[in-house]
Amino acid sequence: MARMHTRKRGKSGSKRLQLTERPSWLVTDDEIKDQVLKMKKDGLSKSMIGIRLRDQYAVPGVRPVMHKKMSQILAENGIKEDIPEDLSFLIKRYKNVSKHLxxxxxxxxxxxxxxxxMSKMLRLIRYYKRTGRLSKDWSLDRVL
Incomplete structure (x- = not known):
């Protein structure tokens, strides 16, 4: 499939990790959950939490180990994001480019x-409203 705003084609992404049994060096599920909650309260994003778990604690991924997504773990413990992570990063980039302009x-x-x-943001907003991750009356004007 071709890229969105260029004429180039790219290779597909990385392969999913298939764990048949739990590695011996891996910490318990409770310790992973505690680390995820602690890092989220420290202000890290979900992607940064995953990178830190991979690099510092040798966790190959939260989803293959705990059989849950990180957002499910956070939601079970009462931590909910109002704006999805990819949309918030696009908003931040848009503000930086606008300030430069x-x-x-x-x-x-x-x-x-x-x-x-902006077109990527509007496309994402339309998708998130359709899937229910954003409310139907959510507006981009509140954040910009």
Whole structure:
């Protein structure tokens, strides 16, 4: 499948990890859950929590080990995100590019980049409203 805003094609992503049995070095499920909750309360995003668990605690992934997604673990413990992570990162990028364009008004390539980021955000918002992860009356104007 081709990329969204370029004419290039790319290779597919990484393969899913297939665990047949639990590795001996792996910590227990309760310790993994405690670490996830502690890191989330420290302000890390879900992707950063996964990277830190992989690098520091040798957890190959939360989903293959605990058979739950990280968002399910957080929801069971009362931690709910109001905006999905990928959308919040796109909003942050959009704000940075807009701030750059205020200082550099003739930067046409960044203006196009800002428009592409906005189209990705609107597409994601439409998807999240359709699937129910965002409420039907959620508006992008509140965050921008």
């Amino acid at each position: 205020l200082l550099n008004k003739k930067d046409i390539s960044n203006r196009r980049g800002r428009d592409l980021i």
